[in-house]
Amino acid sequence: MNVGVYYKNSDVRIEERPKPEIKEGELLVKVVACGICGTDVMEWYRIKKAPRVLGHEMTGEIVESRNDRFKVGWRVFVSHHVPCNECKYCNEGNPTACETLHTGNFDPGGFSEFVRVPRINVENGTYVLPGQVSYEEGTFIEPLACAVRGQHVADVRKGQTVLILGSGISGLLHIQLAKLSGAEVIATDINDFRLGKAKAFGADKVFNAKEMPNVRADKVVVCTGAYSAVEQAFRCIDRKGTILLFAIPNRNIELPTADFWRNEISAVSSYGAAPDDLEEALQLIKNKTINVKDMITHTLPLAEIQKGFSLMAEAKDSLKIIIQP
Numbered sequence: 001m002n003v004g005v006y007y008k009n010s011d012v013r014i015e016e017r018p019k020p021e022i023k024e025g026e027l028l029v030k031v032v033a034c035g036i037c038g039t040d041v042m043e044w045y046r047i048k049k050a051p052r053v054l055g056h057e058m059t060g061e062i063v064e065s066r067n068d069r070f071k072v073g074w075r076v077f078v079s080h081h082v083p084c085n086e087c088k089y090c091n092e093g094n095p096t097a098c099e100t101l102h103t104g105n106f107d108p109g110g111f112s113e114f115v116r117v118p119r120i121n122v123e124n125g126t127y128v129l130p131g132q133v134s135y136e137e138g139t140f141i142e143p144l145a146c147a148v149r150g151q152h153v154a155d156v157r158k159g160q161t162v163l164i165l166g167s168g169i170s171g172l173l174h175i176q177l178a179k180l181s182g183a184e185v186i187a188t189d190i191n192d193f194r195l196g197k198a199k200a201f202g203a204d205k206v207f208n209a210k211e212m213p214n215v216r217a218d219k220v221v222v223c224t225g226a227y228s229a230v231e232q233a234f235r236c237i238d239r240k241g242t243i244l245l246f247a248i249p250n251r252n253i254e255l256p257t258a259d260f261w262r263n264e265i266s267a268v269s270s271y272g273a274a275p276d277d278l279e280e281a282l283q284l285i286k287n288k289t290i291n292v293k294d295m296i297t298h299t300l301p302l303a304e305i306q307k308g309f310s311l312m313a314e315a316k317d318s319l320k321i322i323i324q325p
Contacts, residue, residue, distance in 0.1 A: 003053045004111035004305035004323070009043045009313045012306045020107055020116035027117040027126065028064035029078060031055075031325045033299075034110035035139035038168055041313040042225065044250045055110025055323070056080040059129060059138035063114070067122050077138045077282070078117050079125030080105045081272050095274040096149070111305060113325045124275060130286050136299065136322055137285055140173075140292040145273035145281035147173040147246070151181070152277075153270045154219050154244040158182030163217035163236055165209065166224030167191075167198035169295060169320055170246060174221050175203050176290050183219075188212055188232075193317045201291065217241065225249050239263040246270060295320045 001019045006012050022028045035057035040046065046054070062074045070076070082104050083095035090098050100120070107116040117126060129138050147170060156162055162178040164171045167189040178185045179202040187198035188209040195206045207213070209232065216238040222229050227249040234256050237243050245253075245267065259265065273281070284290040297318045300308045302325040311318045 001113040002302055002325070003108055003113070004055070004302055005051050006040070006046060006054045006309075007051050008047055009041050009309055012309045014303060014305070017108070017112070019114050022064055022066055022116050023119075025067050025119035025122060027062050027067060027070055027076075027122055029058075029060040029076060029115050029117055030063045031058055031060040031110055031112060031115060033060070033135040033139050034058045034323050034325070035143070036308050036312045036321045036323065037143065038170065038247075038312070041309060043313075053108035053112055055112070056105075057139040057142050058106075058110030058115065059135040060115070067119070070122065070126065070128075075129040075135065075138075077127045077129055077141045078106055078115070078121060079127075079142060079273075079275075079278055080109075080121070082121050082125035083274065084120070085124065096270075096272045101272060111302065111323055111325070113302070125278070127278065127282055130282075132286050132288075133282070134293075136296060137292050139322055140285060140295070140320070141278060141281050142273060143169060144173050144284060144290060144292065145277035146170070146270070147177055148280050148284075149273050149277040150174070150221065150244055150246045150270040151177050153268050154221065154242050156181045156183055156219055160184070160218035161186065161216070161238075163215060163220045163233075164188070164198070164203070165220065165222050165229040165233060166226075166247065167194040167203075167206075168223065168315065171221075171223040172197060172201045172295060172319070173290070174223060174246070175201050178221075180289065186215060186217065189224075191315065194319075197295075197319065219244065221246055223247050227251060234259065234265070237263075237265055240265075242266040242268060244268055244270065292320075296322060298322070299324055301325075
């Protein structure tokens with residue numbers, strides 16, 4: 001089978017590998033759609049484990065099943081990160097801190113024609129797609145679930161002012177979720193195309209991040225890896241406010257210690273999504289409560305995966321890029 005192997009952002013190669021063989025309790029899924037995540041082009045992070053077949057926003061059709069719960073022909077979304085449901089963190093209600101969640105994955109990544117779904121991913125992370133959800137829309141289940149969890153962690157509420165720094169896919173998902181909670185939303189970016197999308201997806205106000213006036217927000221969600229956004233977050237957070245580090249820069253963060261202490265600011269982070277978040281995201285997409293379809297700007301065959309990665313890394317007139325093996 002053909003796979004897309006990541007070496008670096010400018011070097012994603014089509015290579016041939018044997019089709020995976022499954023064991024008892026596992027599934028073989030033919031990949032129909034897989035989104036390119038912003039973290040897939042976070043080169044400083046990804047290149048450490050290269051070469052590698054990436055792709056974790058994956059939907060497809062079961063073509064072989066050795067698990068009684070799932071039948072051949074079913075349409076599914078498969079989560080790459082799943083908890084063990086047995087460790088201290090899982091038992092305390094913190095499954096995203098589970099070591100299994102941080103190390104698990106399907107084989108290989110979703111940028112391939114077929115993936116083997118290990119038993120633990122079958123049992124704890126495979127979801128049947130409802131008829132109302134297309135394969136392409138299903139690729140948003142994982143990124144939306146991450147945003148769902150982030151807003152739960154930050155405790156976004158009705159009547160608050162929420163500042164979203166960065167209006168790529170994660171920013172647009174956070175905009176919609178914050179509006180759903182009844183918050184006033186301010187969004188920023190340095191890209192006019194994305195600022196227009198932020199407005200179209202519900203932001204009450206949008207500003208170029210380089211020209212933003214002084215604002216005060218109850219919650220600030222950092223959705224870009226630019227260090228300047230972290231600095232801006234601390235400038236804009238109100239007293240008793242919460243900064244959510246949804247994206248991170250490639251360097252350690254310096255705290256404005258006096259303001260952090262005097263104004264009782266909270267800085268929190270969120271990583272990944274738990275099964276409850278995935279279930280919530282699936283329902284939001286199924287019920288069309290969150291609009292993900294209109295975020296798709298490009299669909300490309302596996303043979304053009306390098307084009308997709310280049311478009312994603314450039315971050316100009318693209319949002320969600322989906323590879324269709």
